[in-house]
Each structure stands twice: as C-alpha cells, then as structure tokens.
Amino acid sequence: MIFKNNGIIISNEPIIEDFVYLMKINEKNIADIAKPGQFLEIKTGSVPLLRKPISIFEVDKVAETISILYQVKGPGTKNLSELKANQQLDIIGPLGTGFTVKKFDNKCLLIGGGIGIAPLYDLGLKLKESGNEIEIVLGFSSKDTSYALDYFSKLGTLTVATMDGSLGIKGTVEAILSNYELNTFDKAYACGPEPMLKYLKTLEDKVNLELSLEAYMGCGLGACLSCVCKMTDGTYKRVCKEGPVFKSKEVSFDE
Amino acid sequence: MNKLECNLGKFKMKNPVTVASGTFGSGKEFKDFYDLSLLGGIMVKGTTPEKRVGNKPQRLVETSGGIINSIGLANGGVDDFINNILPEAKTYGTEIIVNISGSSIDDYGYMADRLSIDGVSALEVNISCPNVKEGGITFGTDPNMAFDVAKMVKNNTSKPIIMKLSPNVTNIAIMAQAVESGGADIISMINTLIGMAIDVEKQRPIINNIIGGYSGPPIKPVALRMVYEVYKAVNIPIIGMGGIMNTTDALEFIMAGASAISVGTGNFVDPYIPIDIIKGINEYLDNKGLSSYTDIIGAAHK
CATH class of the missing domain: 2.40.30.10 (Translation factors)
Known part of the structure; x- marks a missing residue:
C-alpha cells in the first residue's frame, strides 16, 4: 500500500x-x-x-x-x-523494494558512503532486532563532513574512512574492506556514490551483497520509466519500483 | 443527471478527465491512491509491435519549471500488453485508451488490427514521439504521412481513433485537417515540445539522448493556443493536454475548444490532480448554474 x-x-x-x-x-x-x-x-x-x-x-x-x-x-x-x-x-x-531482513547465522556488514548511509541505519536497527551481529564501514570525505556516527556505533562495530585521513583510516571504504575477510559475513548491504558501488560489485563473489541505487526520478511510482538502471541481462529495471535495492549480481555498471 | 457526461463522437466517457500516455503506466501504479473508475479514461503507456528496452539513462530532468523526458517508448510490446496488462486494466471500470506507435505505416495497421479486441475502448495514435530514431515524429510533422497513418489505422479497426498531434510543426491546423481527412475520430493534443537542458559543470547535455520532450506547466500557453487554432480548423472533437495542473487549467482548455482533457506531468507532482479536476469542474458548473460542461466547450471563441 x-x-x-x-x-x-x-x-x-x-x-x-x-x-x-x-x-x-x-x-x-x-x-x-x-x-x-x-x-x-x-x-x-x-x-x-x-x-x-x-x-x-x-x-x-x-x-x-x-x-x-x-x-x-x-x-x-x-x-x-x-x-x-x-x-x-x-x-x-x-x-520501492527494500533490503532483505532476516536472521543470519553469521555477521552482517553495512557499507555506506556519504549521504548513502541514510537507509542503512533503519536496516541496522531491524537486523539487530532480528538477532544479527553487525559491523559497519562508513566513508566520508573528511571529519568535518562526517555525521551520524553516534547512531551507527550503537548498532555494532563501526569503522570509518575519510578521504583526507582526518578521521579513521585514510581513503575510501576500500581502504578498510581490502583488509576484511568478507567470506566471514553472511550478508553485506551498501549504499553510496556510484564509484563506491562499482568497487563493491567487484567483491560480489566473496559475499552476498545488496546495493541500494540512486537515480533521477520522475514519478517515484513506477509509471514514468525514467529512473531505470541496467541489469546484467541487458534489460532495465526501475530503481523506484524493483529497486532501489538490488542484488549486486543483477546490476550492471557497464556503459 | 451527470453534468460531465462526455461524448466524443462515437466514443463516450463518464467524464472528460483522462490521464496522458506515459505518465500513468497502465493505471496499476496509481490504484492505491483512488478508485480508477472515477477517471474518464486512461491513456496507457505507448505500445509498439515489438518489445523496446528504451533509451539509455539519464532519461528525465526537471528544467525551467517543467520536465524533459526521453524514455524511448520502453514497453513490453503489443503481445505483452494484450496478455499481461490489458486483462487487469479492463477491470478498472474506466475507458482504456491504448497509445500505439510504429516505425512504419504498416506497423500502425498491424497495431490497430491486433488491438481491435474486447477491453480496448479506443486507440490513441502516437505520430509525435520525439524520442525514437525511426518513425515517431516524422509521421507527425508531414501532413501527407499523418494522413496515411490515420487512414491505415482506420482501415484496420472499428475502434474510435484518436490522433495525437505534435506541437513541433509550423502549422498545427494543417496537421489536424490532414488526420481528420485520413479518418481520425478525435484529436489529442499536444504531445511534448522538443527541448534540451545542459549541465554547465560537465558541459554536456543532461539527457543521454541529448534532446527530449518538454512537458509540464510552462507548455500550457502553447498547448492552449494550439487547441484554440485546431478547434476552428476541424469538425472532430479534441482532447486537450499540456501542463494541466488544476481545474482552472482544465477549464481553459475546454473553453479553447477541448471536449476532454488529459493530465500528464501533473500526475508525477500530485496523483490526485485528475480527481480534484473532476470535482472542480462540477463545482464550477454548479456556481455558474450550468447543466453540462458541454455548454462551455469552445466558449472562448464566442
């Protein structure tokens, strides 16, 4: 409804x-x-x-x-x-269609970049309610432009990266994730800028990954067919209806 | 009695308020908001003989008070429409007007024939899509071709035929007369104006297709003027559209000569606009002591 x-x-x-x-x-x-x-x-x-x-x-x-x-x-x-x-x-x-929430045997990983962290907080709350253990990796451009860390640190272990190194690890979320044993997580969820999502897509064979996409929308209701994103099978799906959350393996970032 | 009963020649609707093709899907996406049977009719998303994936994004942008779109007639093809969309659409209790496009004159004949089936109330013939490479707008800018398309559709169906005119012409009245001679029962107008927008940071067009169809409130004065001109030039009814956002806009189109109206871009802004307009026209008639909205069709010409 x-x-x-x-x-x-x-x-x-x-x-x-x-x-x-x-x-x-x-x-x-x-x-x-x-x-x-x-x-x-x-x-x-x-x-x-x-x-x-x-x-x-x-x-x-x-x-x-x-x-x-x-x-x-x-x-x-x-x-x-x-x-x-x-x-x-x-x-x-x-x-739209949101993230998969259920009880997993092993830990879940939330990965957010910039304002893309927004939908991950409610997800984290609901995953926690379902009895999951959560780790969070967030990326920002700098300490001064980082926010909502107090919210996310309540959900589980939080690690932060900033581009200028003013907070946490220097670099993007890649600087953190390159040291992670991703196969120890049952599920990873991500939302953030497209370069971040493109990088995460390269990890999709290591962990079951869901991505929340952003697109310019007309109606938001599935009627105008503006906000489509490309799928690996060459078709387009509506970010507002079938998305914004897709399985990483469904989505294609190829031009 | 029903003050809004709408007779477009042999095509009848319970009221003159419809929703424009491409802005309402097949209705499914809007049925959480209100009972779709309140609408006069739904012009469903453009359908083509074969499935089309549509254009590469970015497909839409807001600019200068309106929007530019270049979807590229993305649709599942006519078989998908008949098998998977129409069965549900025909239960909505409103007139289902199927918008058809093709890349050849024969395509239009094929589409008209395929859609001459139960559940399809009328055909709206798109000869003015600015967003596809073949056909589309060329049929809508050459009066001889527009005539040929209308005639081809007429020869392949007994359903009411609505020819949708492009505003991207020098003389819209000539186009209207051409489709009338070709056998059109009704004219719908206007389709979008061809426009573009540029991202000054990237120094590139925002829409991937470079150009697209401009719609929304800024095109209303242009649409209104064209309806006014066409009303004088033809003897068939007009469904007016172009930037209609409220009752006053709708009344203006009716007074310019439209026998029905269509809400397009407005559906994205507020899905209830068509319903508000139905109420608003009734209130206007009550206030003026009129027994039918038909009393004000073309009123601005007197």
Whole structure:
C-alpha cells in the first residue's frame, strides 16, 4: 500500500549546518508499513515541480514517526532544510523494494558512503532486532563532513574512512574492506556514490551483497520509466519500483 | 443527471478527465491512491509491435519549471500488453485508451488490427514521439504521412481513433485537417515540445539522448493556443493536454475548444490532480448554474 498523506514535522535539525539535516515526521500510515531501504517522495514547495525521493533513515512504529537524514544538494532539499516543527509535509510513501531482513547465522556488514548511509541505519536497527551481529564501514570525505556516527556505533562495530585521513583510516571504504575477510559475513548491504558501488560489485563473489541505487526520478511510482538502471541481462529495471535495492549480481555498471 | 457526461463522437466517457500516455503506466501504479473508475479514461503507456528496452539513462530532468523526458517508448510490446496488462486494466471500470506507435505505416495497421479486441475502448495514435530514431515524429510533422497513418489505422479497426498531434510543426491546423481527412475520430493534443537542458559543470547535455520532450506547466500557453487554432480548423472533437495542473487549467482548455482533457506531468507532482479536476469542474458548473460542461466547450471563441 502506498499513501499520500500530510505528515507533521516533529523536528528538523541540522547535524551540520547547510549540509546535513535530520527530520522527524509524524505519519502513522507510512510508519506502520515502511521497510528498511524504502523511500519517500516529498513535495518540498511549489518549486521545484517534482517531488524529491528521500530514503527513510529510521521508523518508529510505536511513536508513529519516520525520520529522514538528508543532504542539502539543490532547491528541493534546501526547501526541506528550512521547514520547521509543526509544519505539514506532503509525503508519498513508502516506496520501492527494500533490503532483505532476516536472521543470519553469521555477521552482517553495512557499507555506506556519504549521504548513502541514510537507509542503512533503519536496516541496522531491524537486523539487530532480528538477532544479527553487525559491523559497519562508513566513508566520508573528511571529519568535518562526517555525521551520524553516534547512531551507527550503537548498532555494532563501526569503522570509518575519510578521504583526507582526518578521521579513521585514510581513503575510501576500500581502504578498510581490502583488509576484511568478507567470506566471514553472511550478508553485506551498501549504499553510496556510484564509484563506491562499482568497487563493491567487484567483491560480489566473496559475499552476498545488496546495493541500494540512486537515480533521477520522475514519478517515484513506477509509471514514468525514467529512473531505470541496467541489469546484467541487458534489460532495465526501475530503481523506484524493483529497486532501489538490488542484488549486486543483477546490476550492471557497464556503459 | 451527470453534468460531465462526455461524448466524443462515437466514443463516450463518464467524464472528460483522462490521464496522458506515459505518465500513468497502465493505471496499476496509481490504484492505491483512488478508485480508477472515477477517471474518464486512461491513456496507457505507448505500445509498439515489438518489445523496446528504451533509451539509455539519464532519461528525465526537471528544467525551467517543467520536465524533459526521453524514455524511448520502453514497453513490453503489443503481445505483452494484450496478455499481461490489458486483462487487469479492463477491470478498472474506466475507458482504456491504448497509445500505439510504429516505425512504419504498416506497423500502425498491424497495431490497430491486433488491438481491435474486447477491453480496448479506443486507440490513441502516437505520430509525435520525439524520442525514437525511426518513425515517431516524422509521421507527425508531414501532413501527407499523418494522413496515411490515420487512414491505415482506420482501415484496420472499428475502434474510435484518436490522433495525437505534435506541437513541433509550423502549422498545427494543417496537421489536424490532414488526420481528420485520413479518418481520425478525435484529436489529442499536444504531445511534448522538443527541448534540451545542459549541465554547465560537465558541459554536456543532461539527457543521454541529448534532446527530449518538454512537458509540464510552462507548455500550457502553447498547448492552449494550439487547441484554440485546431478547434476552428476541424469538425472532430479534441482532447486537450499540456501542463494541466488544476481545474482552472482544465477549464481553459475546454473553453479553447477541448471536449476532454488529459493530465500528464501533473500526475508525477500530485496523483490526485485528475480527481480534484473532476470535482472542480462540477463545482464550477454548479456556481455558474450550468447543466453540462458541454455548454462551455469552445466558449472562448464566442
């Protein structure tokens, strides 16, 4: 079921001013059924015209809230950052196909890059509830542009890489993962920039891997066929409907 | 009585509000929002004789208040439509208008024949797709070819034929007259305007196909003007579309001469726009003391 409802903003706070924000919204229908890895289509104002697809960061069924962690990238997310508590927000959701959540025999690995970390937090919470042990690897450009580490460190062992080495290991997540015995994990999940996903795809024979993809969307509902990504069999699938989460082995990053 | 009862010649709808091809899938993606039987009709995503995977992404971008798309008629082909999409679509309780495209005149005849089946209410003939290499828009810019396509479809079906006109022509009235002579029962207009957008950081076109079809609120004045011109030039009804976002927009199209309207890009912004327009037209008629919306078709010409 997909809802188009007016949620009420409970809070909308910068984690890093003008860059990354955390918004909590009261919206019972969506909170009731949202699954990790799903997203929302949010009308941020009269301009831009299109809704903005934003990943769900956390769902609290009891409190009837959903949270989003978002980066200010353009006019739509700029609008979002200016909204205040108690204002209404026009939301469509929950949308798309999310991550596989179940109890695994061995550990699970979460790999996030930049704002791509957002959908992994709710996933981590639900994996933990299902009794899994979790390790987390996150990559950012620098210490000053890293965020939400306090959330992820609650889920399990957290290792961070930064491009300039100002926090954690210097480099991308590759600098961390190249030292990992990936076959000791039953499952890995990743979301982040395309170069990171391309690198992770090279590891898909070592660990069962799910990737959450990003694409420019029109409707977010599966109707316009804009946000497609290429599959290894040469066909296209809709990131908004069959995705955003795909098995790594299904996805092709070849031009 | 039903103030919105809509008669487009032999093609009848419960109301004049439809949703435009390519913006609504086959309806399936929208049925969580409302009962699709509230709609006058659904123009389903463009169908071709064979399966098409569509164009390489990026396929869509928002620019200057509207959107540019270049999907490339991605669809499963007519057999897939008949076997896997139509059986569900025909249960929606609304008119199913199948949008067809081809890369040759014969393709259009084949499509018309294949789709002359139960559950298909009418055919919308796309002679104006800007996003495919063969056929598509060439049929929509040459009056002789547009005439030939209309005639070919007419000869292969008894379903009502809606010819969808391209705005990318010098004289839209001549195109309208050509399809009318070819046997069109109805004209739908307008398809998208050909446009482009450039990423100034990368210094490259944003859409992989370079150009695409521009739609949304900015094209409304152009569409409205063209409906106004075509209304004077032909004797067949018009389904007007192009940037319709609300009741006022829809009323403007009706007053310019459209007997029905279609919501396209608006469905991406708010799926409830078509339903709001149905309510809004009823309210307008009540306020004006009118018993049928047909009283205001072409009102702006008086």
